[in-house]
Amino acid sequence: MTKLRAPLSSSEAVPAPLRRMRLVATGLLVAMAAIFLLARAFDHLHPALGYVRAFAEAAMVGGLADWFAVTALFRHPLHLPIPHTAIIPRNKDRIASTLAQFLRDNFLTPKVVARRMQRLDIAAAAGRWLANPVHGDGRIGRGASRLAADFLESLDQERLGGMAKGAIAARLRAIDIAPLLGQALGAAIAKDRHLPLLDGMTRWAARALDANEHLIREMVHSRAGSIMRWTGLDETLANKIIEGLEKLLVEMNEDPGHPLRLKAEEGLERLAYDLQHKPELRERVEAFKLEMLENQAFQRWIDGLWETSRAALLRLARDPGKALGGKMGETLRQFGVTLQEDRKLADTINRFARRSAVGAATDYGDGIVRLVSDTIKGWDAQTITGRLENAVGRDLQYIRINGTLVGGLVGVLIHTVDTLL
Structure with missing residues (x-):
């Protein structure tokens, strides 16, 4: 070499x-x-x-x-x-190998990383900064902001965007969405959060009926006999049908115990159960999801989502003070306070950070060692x-x-x- x-x-x-x-x-x-x-x-x-x-x-x-x-x-x-x-x-090649192995054995082993991470309270540190960022080290903040902005702008945006969008699509493909929908619907029903949905459905049905009365009248007129049309009974029948449907929708909207409303609730409960336990329904939902992912309109939505996210990250990196203002800043400050006060949440985040660091040491430790060794040997x-x-x-x-x-x-x-x- x-x-x-x-x-x-x-x-x-x-x-x-x-x-x-x-x-x-x-x-x-x-x-x-x-x-x-x-x-x-x-x-x-x-x-x-x-x-x-x-x-x-x-x-x-x-x-x-x-x-x-x-x-x-x-x-x-x-x-x-x-x-x-x-x-x-x-002996530089031997020194390089020995130094790299020393680094691997004493710093990049999962056990050492886990022990070191055990002493760090990352959630509390992040919470203190988010809750009161203006009192942090301004030089560190400005330096980190410039570094983040330069890093984002230096990356190959087409390749990075493709990776990000590919990751989103891959993640969506990997999710078994039917059980999630069933669990969400079941939880909503258990806490009566489905009632606004039923109210909205009845109001939508009333508006749809009002906008399509002429279709009902035409259907009754076309199916009625010549005698009914000659006597005008078809018009009377159409009016009665429309009035009956309007009355039914009003009663369903006003009476929580209406039989049809209860039937609708029963149908939602059955749907929530079937989404979680019926293989054939889960397969149909999965096929619909995959069809949606292949749809060009959905692809354009993902493209827009990535561009919006990237632009927001750049704005945050270039001007963290401005980006941390307004509703977003208030949300982040509240989250910082929560991180300091909610030990359960903080422990969860610390555990996630610890597992991520240990996973990185496990997955990339050998690569780092080879990088050190090959660099010195070169x-x-x-x-x-x-x-x-x-x-x-x-x-x-x-x-x-x-x-x-x-x-x-x-x-x-x-x-x-x-x-x-």
Whole structure:
């Protein structure tokens, strides 16, 4: 696989503090060398200079040893191919695999994600922000809004819209709608919520009768015999039929205990039961649903639903303050208050968030691990060396400084023991 040089970023550029620490560590080593040369040249003048020479000599050894050790991690010292140097560049593929596996085993396992999510009260945090968004961190809100808007606008709208509309249609196809309709109708009947429906049906029937009286008269006239038409009895019969139907509809509308109204209620109850338990009716409803989904008018409705939703999301992302005003904002604020006060609802949302996170770790954990591993393996030696060295930072140079000073102290100790013996 071709190793690519990743673009230079601010994380790869050597930070100024790190450059200063390198100069300090190197300068200290050069100073020890200069002190050693001076002390060696003049140590015959005074016995104390022997201690200075021992300190400087051991400090040089310690500083050089730690410089070699630090440098050997990332590159060949003095560009010499010494064995077991440039450890990180030589083993970067193994490091990438190990790091990715460490990430997988310690951060992306369902058990770890579930334990971490158990400590988070997402519902309460969301409730506090929704209930009083103006007191939140404005920078976070503005940044999140810009990010969301840029993200929505950068996506391929045709492809995204197709995915969204496809998901809606797939979800509708997967729903067994007949039992849901039966349960909804049964629940409405149990709480007398079907009564406005019956009232509306009788009023609609009365208006339909009034608008189509001429059809009843024509039907009676065409079916009546010549004698009835000659005597005008057909007109009288038609009037009686119309008056009787009008009276029946008025009585049904005014009398909750009217026999036909009770029959209608009985029919609704039977329909609610059949929708849930009769396979043949459920099949007919399912066939009607699929036919509706294939209808072009329904497809245009889904298209409009997606465009409306996308436009609303963009308005919300571009101007959350304005979007959170009015009825929508009031609804969201009330929902935020409810999230803080209703622990049962909050627990449900937290449980859903926890399950979603655990599911994401289960489904996409391996993909994230491969992304990390393949990305690091794709870097060249210079890239991974620069990034890891900058990540560790000044501590590497402190190792050199400490090695120089500790080496010097050990040298003084050894010289003291040698002098005393």
